Amino acid sequence: MSTDTLTPVVQVPGQLDLPQMPITPAPVAAKPATTTKLTGLTNSNTNALTGLSGWEVTKTTATYSGSPTAALDAVQTHMDKVRATQGGRATGYASLIAVRNKLRECSTGTSHPAVTVTVKRAKKTTTKTRTGSSGLSPKARLTRKRQDTYTTAQLVAALENAWTAIRTNHKEIPAVVIIVGSGTASKQAKYGHFAPIRWQHGEQRLAEVLISGEGLKRPVEEVFTTLLHEATHSLAHIREIKDTSRQGRWHNQKFSDLAGELGLDTTRDPRIGWSLCKLRTETAATYKAVLAELKSALIAYRHPEVTGGGTKKNNNNAVPCVCQCPRRIRVAKAVLAEGEITCSVCESNFEPDE
Numbered sequence: 001m002s003t004d005t006l007t008p009v010v011q012v013p014g015q016l017d018l019p020q021m022p023i024t025p026a027p028v029a030a031k032p033a034t035t036t037k038l039t040g041l042t043n044s045n046t047n048a049l050t051g052l053s054g055w056e057v058t059k060t061t062a063t064y065s066g067s068p069t070a071a072l073d074a075v076q077t078h079m080d081k082v083r084a085t086q087g088g089r090a091t092g093y094a095s096l097i098a099v100r101n102k103l104r105e106c107s108t109g110t111s112h113p114a115v116t117v118t119v120k121r122a123k124k125t126t127t128k129t130r131t132g133s134s135g136l137s138p139k140a141r142l143t144r145k146r147q148d149t150y151t152t153a154q155l156v157a158a159l160e161n162a163w164t165a166i167r168t169n170h171k172e173i174p175a176v177v178i179i180v181g182s183g184t185a186s187k188q189a190k191y192g193h194f195a196p197i198r199w200q201h202g203e204q205r206l207a208e209v210l211i212s213g214e215g216l217k218r219p220v221e222e223v224f225t226t227l228l229h230e231a232t233h234s235l236a237h238i239r240e241i242k243d244t245s246r247q248g249r250w251h252n253q254k255f256s257d258l259a260g261e262l263g264l265d266t267t268r269d270p271r272i273g274w275s276l277c278k279l280r281t282e283t284a285a286t287y288k289a290v291l292a293e294l295k296s297a298l299i300a301y302r303h304p305e306v307t308g309g310g311t312k313k314n315n316n317n318a319v320p321c322v323c324q325c326p327r328r329i330r331v332a333k334a335v336l337a338e339g340e341i342t343c344s345v346c347e348s349n350f351e352p353d354e
Contacts, residue, residue, distance in 0.1 A: 036064045036071040038099065045099055048092035052078055062099075072103040150300050152180060158297035159211060162224060165290045166231050170262060172238050173231050176207045183212025184304040188249065191215035192226045194233035195324060196346050207234060213302025220295040224287065225264065225279045232259045232277075244273075247322055247351035251275040324348035 038045075039061045049055050049062045054074055056063045064071035079096050086093075159178050167173045177199045183190045191212050198208035209230045216223060235258050236243035243255035249272050256266040256274035263283030267276040284291065318330040323343035329350060331341065341350040 034067045036066065036068045036103070038062045038102070042095070044092065044095040048095040049099065068103050072100060075100045075103065155297045156180060158294045159227070162227055162287070162290045162294055163209070163231070165287060166228065166262070169286070170231070170235070172235055174207060174234055174238055176209045176234065178209050178211065180211050180213055182302065182305060183214045189214070189304070192230050194230040194237070195326075196237050207237070209234070214304050216298055217301035220291050220298055221279050221284060223298065224291055224294060225277050228262050228264050228279070229259070229277050232262055232264070235262070245351065247353060248324060320353045321350035322353045323350050328353070
């Protein structure tokens with residue numbers, strides 16, 4: 001039940017009859033059991049309303065069984081009769097003017113000091129949602145490729161819940177900040193990455209896990225596999241195990257062993273090592289509910305970056321190198337050949353950015 005309250009208005013002694021103001025017609029679909037209640041009335045107001053059909057009057061209130069428009073019509077009809085028989089100076093006529101003008105405010109939105117009008121309307125009758133043969137409403141039947149609106153809130157929440165589930169089963173996995181972004185903005189396209197101490201939260205440094213928007217086009221099992229892949233890197237970071245080289249592209253046997261702990265099978269690739277991962281059947285069964293929630297959130301994906309052709313020629317002898325942060329430096333080939341250069345921030349080695 002909804003309530004509309006207008007500020008009070010009191011009759012001013014000697015108040016003149018206001019010009020007739022336009023009244024907004026009542027809605028076509030009338031709502032049953034609507035009542036209009038006037039509060040804050042003076043004795044003159046209540047005396048003037050006493051005996052009118054449809055009105056129940058007490059000491060300072062008067063309630064009409066109907067809408068404000070119907071209440072206004074009842075008061076106006078009575079005023080017309082009084083004016084026709086007794087004139088505009090009849091006893092109680094000025095009080096009826098104050099009540100009538102207040103009821104008009106429901107349509108005009110004007111303000112007057114002394115009487116408060118409260119309208120109580122009946123509850124709307126609820127109608128059944130139209131459903132199809134599937135028994136679901138049209139909105140519930142929206143599919144991954146048929147959505148009226150899209151936000152990333154559901155997606156990020158599903159990814160965060162999936163990471164929480166992984167941490168629940170593997171206590172060493174750290175808390176991270178999960179972001180969704182481009183996986184094709186750099187030379188090497190990627191489905192995700194793990195970057196230690198990338199974020200600052202108060203006094204705490206947090207790692208970052210990126211899930212590429214381009215990779216969201218894949219089946220949910222493969223997207224979740226990417227999360228477990230990055231969780232493997234986070235586990236290696238916590239245990240201080242060097243699981244990659246060549247700027248994080250080559251995944252060694254230590255990575256493969258850690259991935260096995262998290263429920264992945266790995267395959268060796270001649271270019272990137274043991275990076276290729278596949279979700280085990282029993283692992284998918286363990287995370288069945290997580291996969292279902294994540295699948296419902298995979299309703300959009302990102303198109304790859306459009307990059308120009310050709311490469312920039314490097315005329316000097318310096319080699320661009322990056323670490324896991326990533327920080328970038330240029331080092332002469334002879335200097336780089338003398339030994340590893342370690343970043344003091346992320347504690348990873350600078351590798352050539354090939």
